[in-house]
Amino acid sequence: MTRKKRRLVLITSALAVLGVAAGLVLYALNDTIVFFRSPSEIAAEGTAPGSRLRLGGLVKEGSVVKQDNAHVRFVVTDGGADMAVAYAGLLPDLFREGQGIIAEGVLEPDGSFRADSVLAKHDENYMPKEVADALKKQGVWQEGSATR
Amino acid sequence: MNPEIGHYALVLALGLALLQTVIPIWGAKVGDAALMRTGSSLALAFCGFVMLAFAVLTVAYVQSDFSVQNVVENSHSLKPLLYRITGVWGNHEGSMLLWVLVLAIFGAMVALFSGNLPATLRANVLGVQGSVGAAFLLFILLTSNPFLRVVPAPAEGQDLNPILQDIGLAIHPPLLYLGYVGFSVTFSFAVAALIDGRIDAAWARWVRPWALAAWAFLTVGIAMGSYWAYYELGWGGWWFWDPVENASLMPWFAGTALIHSAVVMEKRDALKVWTVLLAILAFSLSLLGTFLVRSGVLTSVHAFATDPTRGVFILAILILFIGGSLALFALRAPLLRQGGIFAPISREGALVLNNLLLTASAAAVFIGTLYPLALEAWDGSKITVGAPYFNLTVGALMLPVVFAMPFGPMLAWKRGDLAGAAQRLMTAFGLAILAGAIGLYLHGGGPALAPLGVGLSVFVIIGAIVDIAERGAVGRVPLATSWARLRGLPRASYGAALAHAGVGICLLGIVAETSWNSERIAGVKLGESFEVGGYELTLARVEPRNGPNYRDLVGVFAVRHGGVDEGTIESAKRLFTARNMPTTEAGIRTMWFSQLYVSLGEELPNGAIGVRAYWKPLVTLIWIGSVIMAFGGALSLSDRRLRVGAPRPAKKPRVIEPKMAAAE
Numbered sequence: 047m048t049r050k051k052r053r054l055v056l057i058t059s060a061l062a063v064l065g066v067a068a069g070l071v072l073y074a075l076n077d078t079i080v081f082f083r084s085p086s087e088i089a090a091e092g093t094a095p096g097s098r099l100r101l102g103g104l105v106k107e108g109s110v111v112k113q114d115n116a117h118v119r120f121v122v123t124d125g126g127a128d129m130a131v132a133y134a135g136l137l138p139d140l141f142r143e144g145q146g147i148i149a150e151g152v153l154e155p156d157g158s159f160r161a162d163s164v165l166a167k168h169d170e171n172y173m174p175k176e177v178a179d180a181l182k183k184q185g186v187w188q189e190g191s192a193t194r
Numbered sequence: 195m196n197p198e199i200g201h202y203a204l205v206l207a208l209g210l211a212l213l214q215t216v217i218p219i220w221g222a223k224v225g226d227a228a229l230m231r232t233g234s235s236l237a238l239a240f241c242g243f244v245m246l247a248f249a250v251l252t253v254a255y256v257q258s259d260f261s262v263q264n265v266v267e268n269s270h271s272l273k274p275l276l277y278r279i280t281g282v283w284g285n286h287e288g289s290m291l292l293w294v295l296v297l298a299i300f301g302a303m304v305a306l307f308s309g310n311l312p313a314t315l316r317a318n319v320l321g322v323q324g325s326v327g328a329a330f331l332l333f334i335l336l337t338s339n340p341f342l343r344v345v346p347a348p349a350e351g352q353d354l355n356p357i358l359q360d361i362g363l364a365i366h367p368p369l370l371y372l373g374y375v376g377f378s379v380t381f382s383f384a385v386a387a388l389i390d391g392r393i394d395a396a397w398a399r400w401v402r403p404w405a406l407a408a409w410a411f412l413t414v415g416i417a418m419g420s421y422w423a424y425y426e427l428g429w430g431g432w433w434f435w436d437p438v439e440n441a442s443l444m445p446w447f448a449g450t451a452l453i454h455s456a457v458v459m460e461k462r463d464a465l466k467v468w469t470v471l472l473a474i475l476a477f478s479l480s481l482l483g484t485f486l487v488r489s490g491v492l493t494s495v496h497a498f499a500t501d502p503t504r505g506v507f508i509l510a511i512l513i514l515f516i517g518g519s520l521a522l523f524a525l526r527a528p529l530l531r532q533g534g535i536f537a538p539i540s541r542e543g544a545l546v547l548n549n550l551l552l553t554a555s556a557a558a559v560f561i562g563t564l565y566p567l568a569l570e571a572w573d574g575s576k577i578t579v580g581a582p583y584f585n586l587t588v589g590a591l592m593l594p595v596v597f598a599m600p601f602g603p604m605l606a607w608k609r610g611d612l613a614g615a616a617q618r619l620m621t622a623f624g625l626a627i628l629a630g631a632i633g634l635y636l637h638g639g640g641p642a643l644a645p646l647g648v649g650l651s652v653f654v655i656i657g658a659i660v661d662i663a664e665r666g667a668v669g670r671v672p673l674a675t676s677w678a679r680l681r682g683l684p685r686a687s688y689g690a691a692l693a694h695a696g697v698g699i700c701l702l703g704i705v706a707e708t709s710w711n712s713e714r715i716a717g718v719k720l721g722e723s724f725e726v727g728g729y730e731l732t733l734a735r736v737e738p739r740n741g742p743n744y745r746d747l748v749g750v751f752a753v754r755h756g757g758v759d760e761g762t763i764e765s766a767k768r769l770f771t772a773r774n775m776p777t778t779e780a781g782i783r784t785m786w787f788s789q790l791y792v793s794l795g796e797e798l799p800n801g802a803i804g805v806r807a808y809w810k811p812l813v814t815l816i817w818i819g820s821v822i823m824a825f826g827g828a829l830s831l832s833d834r835r836l837r838v839g840a841p842r843p844a845k846k847p848r849v850i851e852p853k854m855a856a857a858e
Binding site: 049052053055056059060063064067069070071072073075077078079080081082098113114134135136137139140152 | 286296333428536537538543546547550551557558561562565566575576578579580582585586587590591693715716717725767775776777793795796798799805806
């Protein structure tokens, strides 16, 4: 092979690899991203059941019901709307009533939310950014209250 | 010591860094040897003053000097001494100071161990290194001064975030920074070469030790962080594709590509422009990582710093250095003369493939990490790019890398023989199929890809052994000859084989853990049992215990396997009293390479305790493999030919492969 031909082979194969990588990224992005929604947004948009979401808000005071088999039910609120959540598993250390959390899971046909993971942040003063924004939108939360 | 001394030392260090940026580079430009020589002394003095500042802050922490705001916010007089010291970098200000300290140490090492470098290159390297130091010191002094006082001084501090009070944290950030900041040296070398407009194979030889050292530290740092998250967060996960983890993974991919392409440049004088670009890229991604972590732009478990002015400042540093270096690259790169050509099937070809796929992986991680931020800035919609995206893209891109890994070292430079390489790898291939079959037999239930993954890992591990055996011609020549050959092999060959085997071992751990782990969530009362992964766990007793600054509620589980008593596991819920914050102290029991992992939940209404237990087969191989990789890097580093400061051969550099030289 001549120098030119070799260079051509190299460049073509490099482009091929990059093309495959770009395709892969686009395909994966299309398929795997999860949207964040607050309870009010779900109520307003009528989000279709079965879609995967990250739900964020405050755990409503007095709503946490623990069952014996480590299943738990609670209500997530952003002040504007409520959403009932069912979760099987251990809650994070900083899960408390009144605390901002994010639950990832699926919207059920009956309008409740089945979470397969619940995140509370690892600092009691810290509010998840999405949750803080959602609460601000509902006017529940002002800058500087309970967070830094 | 008086904290103002630390503050003053930082200001002096800033002045020295500015001088270090200007004088040596100016000297190199006008050809003044005396001006160029100032670089080394300035770098050493800079390092001295930053060390002094760091020491002052450490003393303030050790003595619990609560007149210093940083100490008040992150320490507590009851905290054990070790965590008072590690608390120094367990917060934004202190960790930035650690960052600059590591940078200063690397700068001093360049000053000390680069006597054999051409004077202009050396001056330019130290100058660029000084500019990075100046930028970050300015950042610390203007936005994140750790020496600010509070009046009146409170009697007690607020304590360090409890999940950071851990031995894993004590070593994780310093190691990670040694990696991140280590790439500043390769960056400085690249920019210095571009300023010079001259670059040759010797340049690659000087850069490689720094790249290898940074890469090895980064590898161990990432592994430590992963293990820390695994046992401290209590979820039993070892990699979350958290943006902060991704921030360390991106420079790792770029750095891995760099240590490989530098070999091609050193041995064959090819891929020059690409290697320079990678050196710039690796540090740029390190800077990006610093920005992501330190600016609080992300919602993440690590986000213990939130202040936009800092974000904007780091962003400015980022743009200055990345933009500046890339502009210089665009300007000067065409001047660099390209060297040796090679066939697509050759050692160079294999390394090019490795580089393409590694940089593509870095790009995939980059897009997945920054896309949510970009989208939110664009139209306000909030999305998460989670594990499925990264598993799919990085998995698919790394698969061919891993598969090609044993072939690479078997191919000759310039023009390789793929069929011959495949033939020599038949043993490895056979054993791989056998291992896959054993995996399938032992765990019929797992995903279909699992036996394939096991096979691939074994292929890589055996392939590394075959590589060394082939180099010694074991079995083809008398044993004594083989032994002599093996002893004569350069350490870099052993280092490479070891690092490749480490990848295989790490992969084996990943495949086994993800495919065959079992999880059990249960509510357990005293004396009740449950089963996970073939082990029977009984809650024997629950007892409170007191630590220096926390209270534990410990659950003691008796472990039985096949009717045999296997001792106990203790798992605890820990309450840190200063911040009234609970943490989970998982109970972990290692059995060979596998682990039994138990974490406690809350008390349930019926008096039982929520328990989450995992059986994690071969999980420790993930970290053992990573450490082996880093050890391989260190072994290569100790190669005489690469040793920093080794005198240059009097004449032209030794020709490594005489045959090739003849063919040209």
